[in-house]
Amino acid sequence: MNQLDFQGRHAVVTGGATGLGLGVARRLIESGGSVTLWDRDGDAAAKAAASLGDKAFALAVDVSQQPSVAKAVVATLAHGKRIDALVNSAGITGPNTSVWDYPVEAWRQVMDVNLTGLFICCREVVPHMRTQGWGRIVNIASVAGKEGNPNASAYSASKAGVIALTKSLGKELADTSIRVNCVTPAAVKTAIFDQMTEQHIAYMLSKIPMGRFGQVQEIAAMVAWLCTEDCSFTTGATFDLSGGRSTY
Secondary structure (H helix, E strand, O other): OOOOOOOOOOEEEEEEOOOHHHHHHHHHHHHHOOEEEEEHHHHOOOOHHHHOOOOOOEEEEOOOHHHHHHHHHHHHHHHHHOOOOOEEEEOOOOOOHHHHHOOOHHHHHHHHHHHHHHHHHHHHHHHHHHHHOOEEEEEEEEHHHHHHOOOOOHHHHHHEEEHHHHHHHHHHHOOOEEEEEEEOOOOOEOOOHHOOOHHHHHHHHHHOOOOEEEEEHHHHHHHHHHHOEEEEEEEEEEEEEEOOOOOO
């Protein structure tokens, strides 16, 4: 494993109780930092933090609700004193169905968590980063946001929005020492697969030239690097981790 330098820094990882969020948190701790896991499932977040050791803390946070996020920022700062990095990993897939059959409430729920929740987290954390004069924000988008997966319109649209928000915020903060980037993984086999149909999972695999799904540690390595000081001249960018599916 390559060594990354996150020594002495502190990160917030949303959706940190499982999957990519937990993998990123582990890599950041291995790189010398500490983390606070924000997750809607507070018990799962507490268990995840315990598994990571004394460099991890947990808070129950609903990222789609601004008061919940604002309260979490205050609690995190009281405990860790700084938020050097924000990794927006919280997300849901929504149902796999056609646009004309897509439940309106399910659409709103996907947007509330994947896009509006990410916006709220950035909105609440950026002022602190501006005050301290340094920060890194990494948003977990998806190759679906670039190409659009059939029968996953809400997820695809929300992740396209994440890419656009990343570009906007990156430009707004380009004259500061805060860098904002996103990653667009192809499918990574985590618990989020439980929300998908077998047909949709097979479709995603068929689109990956490498013929396999991504691994959590592969995504975590890129995300962790984007949280470090070495990522200094890149902002508003999109990094593909798609096994050859997306090459632009």
